[in-house]
Amino acid sequence: AAMSPNHHKTIACSTFASRPHVRVRLSQPARSLMTWGVTATHDSANLRHARWRVALRRTRLVLVAAAVAFGALWMLGTIAAAPALVGFAAIAPALRPGESVSLGLRVPEVLDAIRNTRASGMSQRTEFLQRVPLERWYEAVATPISGSAPKRGLVLLAFHDLTPLRRVEEMRADFVANASHELRTPLAALLGFIDTLRGPAREDPAARERFLGIMQAQADRMARLIDDLLSLSRIELNAHLRPEKEVDLGAIVRQVSDALQTLARDRGVEVKTPGSSDELVVRGDRDELIRVFENLVENALKYAALGKRVELELSRGEGADGKAEARVAVRDHGPGIAPEHLPRLTERFYRVDVTESRAQGGTGLGLALVKHILNRHGGRLTIESVLGQGATFTAHLPLVEPPRLQAYLDRGETKAAVFEFFVRKLPRDRGFLIAAGLEQVLGFLEQLRFTREELDWLGNTGRFGKNFLDHLADLRFTGDVHAMPEGTVFFANEPILRVTAPLPQAQLVETRVINLLQFQSMIAAKAARMVLAAPGKRLVDFGLRRAHGAEAGIMAARASYIAGFAGTATVLADKRFGIPIFGTMAHSYIQIHDDETQAFENFARARPKNLILLIDTYDTEAAARKVVALAPKLKAAGISIAGVRLDSGDLIALSNRVRRILDEGGLTEVTIFASGGIDETVIRDIIRSCAPIDGFGIGSSLTTSSDAPGLDCVYKLEEYAGLPRRKRSAGKETWPGRKQVWRRLGGDGRMAGDVLSLEQDEQPGEPLIELVMQGGKRIGSAPTLDQIRARAARGLERLPEPLRKLEPGASYPVEVSKTLKRLAAEVDARMERRVTP
Structure with missing residues (x-):
């Protein structure tokens, strides 16, 4: 359908390298159904970027309801761009920018649509069938880019995979035809025998009894077919309603196996029943699950070879989503199924051998019922078979795991x-x-x-x-x-x-024990590596603000202190564990002052003990000179500067220049403290350079153990x-x-x-x-x-x-x-x- 102007939205599309973005307006329904991208390049006439953007914004794409697999841009007989060719290798195996359209595209219908679009300036659509490697139907829509001259303009080509829609249409037609045929056959037999009983066999008791038996079998077959159709309809109607009741899957499977032992003996087949096992609890409709395993076991009995056995196996495993699932496998030792039939076995009325199936009394709906019931239960059916070795049908259902502790108590463990x-x-x-x-x-x-x-x-x-x-x-x-x-x-x-x-x-206690031991052992080891990398240096934990939660930050302070850190900037760690506290200035404290020297003096008077001044907010070397100039005034007030801190830049170069400024100013006892993105590797490089840094503040690399966070x-x-x-x-x-x-x-x-x-x-x-x-x-x-x-x-x-x-x-x-x-x-x-x- 053409796009509604009331529901358009501009989205950015994918690009190649530095080529310009193209923005395309898509309708709301189209956006909900697809993700699509187009890339533009310059043509031989060097179209300007602006012209491309305007031209493409004016374009209205004509798309039909489903995912567009890819878009391609064509101009002057050459492919301009083709960004996403997944699944279309058979259509355009050599579809690349700069490729000739006629060489890159092997579909005559699409080439005709491109030529007609160029000639008429109107959108053209065509459908075509690809038979290799699998039969698939596609629709192609060729749309001219407005703003370009006819016969010389750009053509936007979009492909739409029609295969799922065609298959649904075919299945619907097959279903109507098959259902009509399946009902007509027994009905015709009944009508024929009724005519016979009214005519030649009216006075023949033996013939009447034989015909009535056949009529009963045909009526039963028709009743089964109607029952299966009604069951399918009911299950599909309730497909969105998941069963809530918990049932023991093992008990259901054993019940079905016991009930079918007589049928198995009549066919000369042994049914191997699973013994008692751990309880496999699923949420399910008991009657529907009985129907599933009756169908699977009856199916296996039909095709199991005489004297062989049908095996039922219960197990638990892990589904594709990583969650626990119950598995019930039903294996026969019959002739097996050819690979080409496996994908279609759960379709309605699909039979590998129609004559054999009808002779066995099958309706052709058994596996379709199984699939739909399992789908409703959040499960699935898998089928494996090797010709000559039988087939295995496995039902997968999500397990309801009782709380482990409760299970232990219930079983006296x-x-x-x-x-x-x-x-x-x-x-x-x-x-x-x-x-x-x-x-x-x-x-x-x-x-x-x-x-x-x-x-x-x-x-x-x-x-x-x-x-x-x-x-x-x-x-x-x-x-x-x-x-x-x-x-x-x-x-x-x-x-x-x-x-x-x-x-x-x-x-x-498992989870909590792991939580407590893992985190602190991990942080302590990380801190120890830094201690070993910086022998004789003071290391302080600065990581609380980037820890994964306040408690993690406090425990990181504890673990790092165990490993040899001198202390932490986390005050609560002192309250909890008695860890020494090392405070320092923040850049914001300096920024709220109009004068950096005044900020240093105010901070010194507020925090005179172990005074460390942060000097890299503006100009590091200028700030170091201000510290030298301020030192005599602070000393007269009884305040000594313990150190200065560098938090950014080239720490090795800056520390050497700052050290020289401090020493020349007589502050030889003032230490240099570094922070900002430091870990053991950075420390080792600094130590090897002999940079005059006396201590380190370690942040997120410590509290998150960034190189090994678990x-x-x-x-x-x-x-x-x-x-x-x-x-x-x-x-x-x-x-x-x-x-x-x-x-x-x-x-x-x-x-x-x-x-x-x-x-x-x-x-x-x-x-x-x-x-x-x-x-x-x-x-x-x-x-x-x-x-x-x-x-x-x-x-x-x-x-x-x-x-x-x-x-x-x-x-x-x-x-x-x-x-x-x-x-x-x-x-x-x-x-x-x-x-x-």
Whole structure:
């Protein structure tokens, strides 16, 4: 339809390189259906950019309702632009700017439309069929660009894929024809037998009984067909209404299997029914799901070879959206289905073998019903087949996962479980980590409670049973915790925390434990790298304003202090943890003053202690001279300038010039402090240059750990009910049982290597994991933050030299004990025995 002038809007289109943008006015319906772009280039007459824009703004495109796959601009027999050719290789395999139209386009109908458009100055449309590689219908619309002379003007060509519309029309026509045929055939048989019974067979009892049996079968077939048609209509009518009731899919599949055992025996086929398995709960209409699996199993029975079996398998997996799904596979061992039939099997009345299907009593609607029911349930049907080896039809349905804790309680799974927190692999060029966050974990476990308000809210969701809520009301953490002390240097696959508690408790705390340990351990390691890069320099946390939330900023201040930072600019970190505070000026403070020197003096009188003046708001070197001039006046008032801060520019060059100005002015004791986009790499470059910078303020690179903002950390089950457990997923394997880490030191006092072993398997060196909580109560008093900081300093001092120097690719040896490897093999063997049929 032509565009309505009341609904147009100008949109920017895609461009090549530096060529001019072309703006095209599209109707609101067109905008809602498509994303389309055109690129303009200069023609041989060097049309000016302005002329192009005006000409194209005047253009009204004639488009039809669906996505336009691409637009192309043609002029003077040459392609000017063709921005998006996806899916159109068969139409124009060589469609490129500058290409001849007749060579680049292989569709005579479209070439005729372009010529007619040039000649008449009127839009032309044509339809054409492409048979290679697949049969597809297209419409092409050629529209002249207004403002250009006829026969010499520009032509805008738009393609519209008509294939889906044509297929729908064909399906509708086929449906009417097939439905009429399917109903007419049994009806004709009934009418014929009625005439026979009224005529020659009127007095023949044997013939009458035989004919009545046939008539009954034909009437049943017609009833089934009408029933299927009505079912399809009802399902399509309610397609947008998702079922809400929860049902056990396994119970439905077993019910269908049991009900069809008699039919299977009559056909000489065995139906292998899935045994009891974990409950697979889905939201669904029970009767509709029974219909799905009846159709699938009956279909398999029709085509299964005599003496073979039909297998039903229930499993759970992960859908394309990453969410859990239930899968029910129905496999026959029949002749299989040719690949060309697979895409059309769920169409109404589509049959691979029409004669065989009708002989089996099929209506041709069974798989169409299955597809529509599954669609209504948010599921899907997949079909796999190999000729001569049978076919597998799999129904995929989204799972309703009950809360894990409630599931444990409902099944009585409350025995002791052991979970360990560890990092699978270190971030790139992070040769080590520092354990931090344990104090917050223990505090969380001690205070674990559910308030009445929280319990009421959980109850109102309708997802939790009364017994479960009663359990939460009385919940207290009663388990044991073993951990590496905070400040300990650790490496990949070394557990830094172990929780031993009844399974529901140990599982419940997982997410919070990961939150608390991951963030601080990650920040502490990042801060430690900066400390190692700047030996003897003062480092201060400036990152609160760009942290991911205030709490993250406060915890980053704690973690960086553990790693060796001198303090923080976050005042609340002092209140919470006693971390030294380092304040400094803001650029805005200087900007509100008319005179920079006056700003320095006012700030000095307001904050005389540890005074650091910010000197890069305007002219850094001029500000440094103002500091020199102001210093005697402040000294007379008893105020000493501790330092100046640089927050921008070439820090190495500026610091050298500022140092010279300060020294010449007699301020040799005034330090230079740098901030702004600093991390360990920048620090290392500054140190190597011997720039006279005495300290650094670190912002977002610290509080977000910008080069490694997350750790590949996990909290995994290692033992349950006294039996070691092990995850065997490829690339995510775990070591079973309760473990210890032993650290050996070399003759130089540096770390020489770690051994990961079972808890009771002593190894040379110092054990790193110790009991810190028993029965939900802490063991001993908590270490002070300075004690934790001292532990981290000792650990950094003992690092091998390549790690201390932050050498890329530097690593540290962590071995696995023979006893632990043997246990893993035993657990694997036990699991193999459990899963082998």
